[in-house]
Amino acid sequence: xxxxxxxxxxxxxxxxxxxxxxxxxxxxxxxxxxxxxxxxxxxxxxxxxxxxxxxxxxxxxxxxxxxxxxxxxxxxxxxxxxxxxxxxxxxxxxxxxxxxxxxxxxxxxxxxxxxxxxxxxxxxxxxxxxxxxxxxxxxxxxxxxxxxxxxxxxxxxxxxxxxxxxxxxxxxxxxxxxxxxxxxxxxxxxxxxxxxxxxxxxxxxxxxxxxxxxxxxxxxxxxxxxxxxxxxxxxxxxxxxxxxxxxxxxxxxxxxxxxxxxxxxxxxxxxxxxxxxxxxxxxxxxxxxxxxxxxxxxxxxxxxxxxxxxxxxxxxxxxxxxxxxxxxxxxxxxxxxxxxxxxxxxxxxxxxxxxxxxxxx
Amino acid sequence: xxxxxxxxxxxxxxxxxxxxxxxxxxxxxxxxxxxxxxxxxxxxxxxxxxxxxxxxxxxxxxxxxxxxxxxxxxxxxxxxxxxxxxxxxxxxxxxxxxxxxxxxxxxxxxxxxxxxxxxxxxxxxxxxxxxxxxxxxxxxxxxxxxxxxxxxxxxxxxxxxxxxxxxxxxxxxxxxxxxxxxxxxxxxxxxxxxxxxxxxxxxxxxxxxxxxxxxxxxxxxxxxxxxxxxxxxxxxxxxxxxxxxxxxxxxxxxxxxxxxxxxx
Numbered sequence: 182x183x184x185x186x187x188x189x190x191x192x193x194x195x196x197x198x199x200x201x202x203x204x205x206x207x208x209x210x211x212x213x214x215x216x217x218x219x220x221x222x223x224x225x226x227x228x229x230x231x232x233x234x235x236x237x238x239x240x241x242x243x244x245x246x247x248x249x250x251x252x253x254x255x256x257x258x259x260x261x262x263x264x265x266x267x268x269x270x271x272x273x274x275x276x277x278x279x280x281x282x283x284x285x286x287x288x289x290x291x292x293x294x295x296x297x298x299x300x301x302x303x304x305x306x307x308x309x310x311x312x313x314x315x316x317x318x319x320x321x322x323x324x325x326x327x328x329x330x331x332x333x334x335x336x337x338x339x340x341x342x343x344x345x346x347x348x349x350x351x352x353x354x355x356x357x358x359x360x361x362x363x364x365x366x367x368x369x370x371x372x373x374x375x376x377x378x379x380x381x382x383x384x385x386x387x388x389x390x391x392x393x394x395x396x397x398x399x400x401x402x403x404x405x406x407x408x409x410x411x412x413x414x415x416x417x418x419x420x421x422x423x424x425x426x427x428x429x430x431x432x433x434x435x436x437x438x439x440x441x442x443x444x445x446x447x448x449x450x451x452x453x454x455x456x457x458x459x460x461x462x463x464x465x466x467x468x469x470x471x472x473x474x475x476x477x478x479x480x481x482x483x484x485x486x487x488x489x490x491x492x493x494x495x496x497x498x499x500x501x502x503x504x505x506x507x508x509x510x511x512x513x514x515x516x517x518x519x520x521x522x523x524x525x526x527x528x529x530x531x532x533x534x535x536x537x538x539x540x541x542x
Numbered sequence: 543x544x545x546x547x548x549x550x551x552x553x554x555x556x557x558x559x560x561x562x563x564x565x566x567x568x569x570x571x572x573x574x575x576x577x578x579x580x581x582x583x584x585x586x587x588x589x590x591x592x593x594x595x596x597x598x599x600x601x602x603x604x605x606x607x608x609x610x611x612x613x614x615x616x617x618x619x620x621x622x623x624x625x626x627x628x629x630x631x632x633x634x635x636x637x638x639x640x641x642x643x644x645x646x647x648x649x650x651x652x653x654x655x656x657x658x659x660x661x662x663x664x665x666x667x668x669x670x671x672x673x674x675x676x677x678x679x680x681x682x683x684x685x686x687x688x689x690x691x692x693x694x695x696x697x698x699x700x701x702x703x704x705x706x707x708x709x710x711x712x713x714x715x716x717x718x719x720x721x722x723x724x725x726x727x728x729x730x731x732x733x734x735x736x737x738x739x740x741x742x743x744x745x746x747x748x749x750x751x752x753x754x755x756x757x758x759x760x761x762x763x764x765x766x767x768x769x770x771x772x773x774x775x776x777x778x779x780x781x782x783x784x785x786x787x788x789x790x791x792x793x794x795x796x797x798x799x800x801x802x803x804x805x806x
Contacts, residue, residue: 231710232710233706233709233710252709253706253709253710254709254710254711254712254713254714255712256710257712258710259710260706260707260710262703262706262707263703264701264703266701266703266704266706266707267707268704268707268708268722269726270725270726279708279711279713279721280711280712283708283711283712283713283717284712327711331711331712
């Protein structure tokens, strides 16, 4: 349970830069998720922390101690691999015991700790099964137990749930969260699934092109994305090109898609500057008439999709851009699958809080 | 109807091939029980006389001992070297990898005769004149490619994260290999050793150039015996070799599962 710090970590292969001066602190006992698309550097970061990859520059600190040149065998880390990498010729109990055996813990103690850890992951009754005789979820739990039994300074998980079906994955997420909170393990999780990141983490670091774009609590990342990339990755799919036309202490005025509207003030923008206006799909309300007050634009429904608890519409605005709107189906009559048919004339409106502004690069 | 005909035809062809491959072996075994002084087929009277004769032929006995010791030593030397080479080839990403792999497998493709002559010339040049040492070097070359080949095939089937998993759990390179990798590739290594052992035991063309008057391998002893005698003791010694091979295969099949070795 240690604090893990990355200082100015860089990684270069030949000419490509995989990591560009990354700085990151994982507070002791916290669960941090590296989130990003494939190739963003999240797996490279993980391998640097695990000691499986030597960075070209920078330092890795575990609880203040420089471990940059320490091999992974000596770092006291627990790692759950994407493929799990369970040892197929060893039983669940032998897999879990491996790390303790390597640490030369005495046999009676190993037996006790293995049994206790298998109980924590609720696999006590399957200790003598081989990995091939276990289900996907059970294998996950063996891998987790094997990583945790050595009481690692940090638990590292490399997209371990990617191969599971949705239901099992959600169950495993809940279980992982519960176990890591119970044991107060410093954890680093890597995923490209934003929902998974938001569900599991105390902190989320969004990565792109070998850099960390933003780091913060799940709520911060979701509600206050700092860059257009983060907003996009968090599922804000509507972007309008606009211009800043007015600013005051309490609001700024934007011109986009043919109308002018207000948004929360953003420091550092200058008048006349081009901005991206991002609007959350769930923040837009579709109505048949012009709503009183607020911001609204007329348009035409091009597509309506039923997703069960929610509905999504694609609305072509008369002024040009297209918006994606998502709304709850709670008020929908029982037999209807959409409030508006394709081709309907509608108004798309939003509250000022639904808007995020990003300066154009 | 057509499908059944095809199927029947296929089965017949398969059996014909089995017959073609096994008939000579069956003949040899039958001839070995012949009571006559010449090799004739089918035998007219049965006896174990020629087995007794073969076991009392000094050149066969010393040849068998030489071949067995040689094959064992060659396998014992080639196996660790072959496994190490396969590990290095499996891990490396450099450009010469394919060329090196080809080089290690070359003794499989290059005619034994050529290897034999090449070794004879080279070893003479290096002033290595002791037949046992020359044979050992030659036979290590026979065994090595099989071990490399089958070990590489086993390694290719392993999850590359296994070594890393062992290392993150605190194992050093050696422990990771001995406790995780080796148990998993053992069937492949054993298959390579077995092939290598049998081919070393059985080799004529490489050994032909490396033996001397005092050190002769069993296949060469059989050949030179054959030059002056044509009695069924040859068939008897051959039958014993067939029996021995079957025994080895059955034991390995029981202990490891032969099918798994070859089909993965």
